[in-house]
Amino acid sequence: MSSLMAWVEYMRSDPDQYDRSITDEIEKDVQRLETITARFSSIGSVPTLKEENLNEVVRQFTDYLAKRISTKVKMSLTSQLPPGQLVKINKLLFEWVIENICKNAVDAMKGVGELRLTIALLPNHEVAIDIADTGKGISKANMQKVFSPGFSTKKRGWGLGLTLAKRIVEEYHKGRLFVKSSEVGKGTTFRIVLNAN
Numbered sequence: 078m079s080s081l082m083a084w085v086e087y088m089r090s091d092p093d094q095y096d097r098s099i100t101d102e103i104e105k106d107v108q109r110l111e112t113i114t115a116r117f118s119s120i121g122s123v124p125t126l127k128e129e130n131l132n133e134v135v136r137q138f139t140d141y142l143a144k145r146i147s148t149k150v151k152m153s154l155t156s157q158l159p160p161g162q163l164v165k166i167n168k169l170l171f172e173w174v175i176e177n178i179c180k181n182a183v184d185a186m187k188g189v190g191e192l193r194l195t196i197a198l199l200p201n202h203e204v205a206i207d208i209a210d211t212g213k214g215i216s217k218a219n220m221q222k223v224f225s226p227g228f229s230t231k232k233r234g235w236g237l238g239l240t241l242a243k244r245i246v247e248e249y250h251k252g253r254l255f256v257k258s259s260e261v262g263k264g265t266t267f268r269i270v271l272n273a274n
């Protein structure tokens with residue numbers, strides 16, 4: 078990343094040859110890359126989990142996301158969780174998981190539809206976070222494949238979002254991530270299950 082920044086500086090020093098607006102955009106991309114790396118730097122080592130107010134974390138992050146996605150996506154959040162309920166998570170990584178599932182949902186809806194987040198308390202001291210969209214759905218044949226590295230139906234997809242999301246939820250939070258239901262042409266619901274103690 079620092080060498081990319083050095084190239085940006087190099088291009089800056091010759092504005093006749095390298096258009097300033099392009100250099101600025103490259104710089105923004107490098108900064109974005111830096112944020113993402115910061116989020117993942119804890120993945121190589123063992124990320125620390127902290128007790129967080131789950132309702133608050135999800136509400137704040139939903140607000141943040143709502144501002145960044147198409148206004149034609151109606152986003153909503155409902156929670157059955159008692160206010161103040163604490164759940165052990167790594168906030169940055171957990172938010173990254175929510176962001177990626179929501180981004181997939183927006184893609185599946187082509188930017189138009191409903192995106193509903195629901196938090197529910199399950200028996201056995203578990204918490205379920207459901208993310209439901211009204212998008213194109215996932216075919217039976219693809220249901221198992223969506224979590225495989227490299228599986229993507231998108232022109233520019235890496236097919237890594239769900240692979241990493243599953244790893245974050247299952248390996249680092251000892252939870253579960255799966256497709257709760259999906260119907261082609263109707264929509265999909267992803268479920269994250271975490272332990273609430």
Ligand SMILES: Nc1ncnc2c1ncn2[C@@H]1O[C@H](COP(=O)(O)OP(=O)(O)OP(=O)(O)O)[C@@H](O)[C@H]1O
Nearest residue numbers: 181182185214223229230231234235236237238239
């Ligand atoms: N909500 C959804 N509705 C329909 N299909 C989905 C949904 N979420 C994921 N998929 C399917 O699963 C595939 C894999 O998703 P994943 O997030 O791992 O990769 P991607 O979005 O294609 O690329 P990226 O690495 O940029 O996230 C998608 O390409 C898509 O076909």
Ligand SMILES: [Mg+2]
Nearest residue numbers: 177181238239
């Ligand atoms: Mg994705």
